[in-house]
Amino acid sequence: MNPVLSVRDLHVSFASEAGTVRAVRGVNFDLMPGRTLGIVGESGSGKSVTSLSVMGLLDENARVEGSIRLKGTELLGLSELELSKYRGNEMAMVFQDPLSALTPVFSIGDQLAEALDLHQDLNRKQVKERSIELLDLVGIPNPAERLRAYPHQFSGGMRQRVMIAIAIANDPDVIIADEPTTALDVTIQAQVLDVLKKAQRETGAAVVMITHDLGVVAGVADDVLVMYAGRPVEQAPVDELFARPAMPYTMGLLGAVPRPDRGENRRLVPIQGNPPSLVDLPVGCPFADRCPLVEDRCRTAEPDLLPVAGRPETLAACVRADELAEQGVTFEDAYEVAEAAESTLESVPRSEREVVLEVEGLKRHFPLTKGGFLRRRVGTVKAVDGVTFDVRAGETVALVGESGSGKTTTLLEIMKLEAPQGGRVAVLGKNLEELSTRERAGLRRDLQIVFQDPMSSLDPRMPVYDVLAEPLKVHGWSRPKVNARIDELMKLVGLNPDHVDRFPSQFSGGQRQRIAIARALAVNPRLIVLDEPVSALDVSIQAGVINLLEDLQAQLGVAFLFVAHDLSVIRHISSRVAVMYLGQVVESGDTEAVFTAPRHPYTQALLSAVPLPDPQLERGRKRVVLEGDLPSPVEEIPGCRFASRCPVRATLPADDQRRCDTVLPVLTGGDDQLAACHFPLTRTSAGLTDVRETTRA
């Protein structure tokens, strides 16, 4: 069989002010019809540039060399006009951000029709029929009506379905999907991946799936190409790669991902250091500086991607690959895993620890107004509508939920330290409603925050010293004390104290997040609120920050309120979890209990949507894929908020269904696990790794 797409010795470079950026350096692969190739790598590894150069969509200042053959035709060197005959016809692409990928001023129908008209000779009626057929295929309800809708009337997941419909409109032979689900929530990600698989089945196309998420790769790919610093460093069939990685970088990646399906509290394996700059690459293997198995010969010449002895299907770019494969080295052998710090509060049972934060029935509603001159209220957005949880000293409580579930609003309400609109918030036993101005200022010290994006949360014009000194000065520390404290803080978060005079832009993303953590720790707070602290970081960097957070908690006994959407990170780091849906906590309790035996059907669906970085488990899994999208928070829902999408409700007799629709369930259950559901799942019915059909209690 001939490959549909064959890339040979692809080199891409860009001219930049700093010099020539060598973004891709020698990529080779063959894509067989109907197969899926996963390209994995961290940011800057050259995976997206590779895909864009195949499509010929790079900026004009890119220099592309090598060979890209689509069904035998050389694409490099073709003019824009010639290339456009292939784009959308024989090869198609799905992009990362569905919110910006569709033209806002044209209807969905027009945009689909455009794709059809460009490559096929159809009359209006045929175009319409085919469009309806395509929208139906990707699972958009009422396709005939939706053709007239505009992109802004669709949710993110729905728009990505439209993008897939456009991509498969002309039955392409190759579909390139560049991080197609990265911008989506997990339950929506599961839907979209299903649609993509279906589209592949229907068209028989080969797929190039570009992603940083090893779980997604494990679920969809047949073969995997791992990229590092613009070069492929390992290529293997998916099972082989996950079971027996041959190259130390791949091992490190696999060791750095927290597992959503395992409760054991193993330490994550961070890869030391940062990827090299693509402008100024070192001689030899680009991974050498971070590699635990580095030898002198690694630094003399860059290794080629060669077959590994004894594993005919695996290629690796490592001089020691044969040797490592023979010895069966895994990441546990290769990487040194530092012992976790001993916790000072380990011996104190939870019930005896001090409550640092208590939130009960918290409400935050926003009025929705209309009109310019005389505003009138047309509705209420119930962003937070009954959130209850507590945080005790030295523990990590996680708030999980999809976008729009009210996690961030909850955090902001707590951080305001003002009387809430409804419900009760108490910090360190002090009710916010009865707080005097001075007490409030004092409490600010005990409550600190770390934001998601370390690029924008640090003032770019302030050296690190000033960033760290600011909170201390506000709380009246003397200068010598401040200096000593900053030294201590830098060491605490694993940074060199001599670097305090540098600016944030001189640090990498992971280091910047460490600075943000140091700033939060500066005044010895009792509780730190972390809003998606690791979601902007690459896997290998993320592992280091997670380990740091765990150690800091153990040493200092500080409590964390951790907001994240990544369930694997949450299972790894938190001891208690509260699952949010549309402004309410639907389930809360001990993390292990919730993850192994979720009682609320939403929790179950959420957990089953998480892709596992294990191809064998992924294949055997049966998912609870939720229908539809999150309802609008403006909607008036008298009963259970989840009823409209609930798979359990659908199986109930009419009487019980009415109860779901009309009576709002409250959190009930034992102390370890509470669920707000009239018909909770039993302990045995379904956990994350359990693939049996759900049964009702």
Added chain:
Amino acid sequence: MGRFLLRRGANYVAMLFVAVSATYLLASVFMDPRSNYLSRNPRPPMDSINASLTAANINDEDPLLLRYWRWLTDIVLHWNWGLSPDQEPVASAVATRIGASTQLVTLATVLAIVIGVAIGVYTAIRQYKWQDRVLGGFATFFLVIPTAVLALFVVIAAIYINEALGFRLFYVTGLHSYEGDNPWLWLLDLAQHLILPTIVLTIIGAVSYHLTQRTYLLDTMKADYVRTARAKGLPLHLAIRKHALRTSLIPTAVNVAFSIATVFTGAVITETIFAINGLGRYFVTTIVNNDINGATCIAAFAGVCTLVGALLADLVVAWLDPRIRIS
């Protein structure tokens, strides 16, 4: 749609009323038409000054609110915008100037928009190529030289051409000089007068539309949806024309609509150099002459232009952008 327009219209009438009343009151407080008479030599007798001022309803010895009330009732009941200190009716003076300004400005505005947007699009697509750099250089040049200088250069060039040809092809002052009845000759005569000021106004307008449209298009050209369009199989230039251009026209359309008022009153320098009695010059004259009623009348006209512009902007944006149309 009808209801929307009606509501907007009512809002605008209210806004206009407030704005024009405020202008009248402010002008009455700050302008001193009495000084026009006092500075005459010989000075007229006090009684006759007062009589003239009262006749024009601008006597500062009458209570302000009484003057305001008279002024307002005259407009509402008789559509009479009052008299200037020289006892000339303001409304007819403004009306003739609106006519002159319209002749002067209309063609130039249309040309400026069409040429400016076209060059903007052309240079945006060729960003940093020689065409972009050359046209950008011209734009910067015309942006920095003062209108008066530009206009004088145009005049000098026209006179040079006239002399070289041996007959007067271009007129450098006024709008009309033909006095016969033949409409074609009248039109030809108008064109001969208009061409020079139109060149000046077109260049000034086109340069700013060129630069802003270029920026707007560059913003949308890099948008993800243009890449999507290319991935579908549209070649780059078509993808830009079909997908990026329309969204990038939205801010330009708003600019155009809102500039209607300034177009009428802002051509002061050009009007002065080409000796055209347009609104811009008249506006300056009313202020210098302490002509309270005249200044207010022009402010009212400018207000109407602005609001018509705002309404047009709303309509154009709604037409270009379905997100606004639907919600």
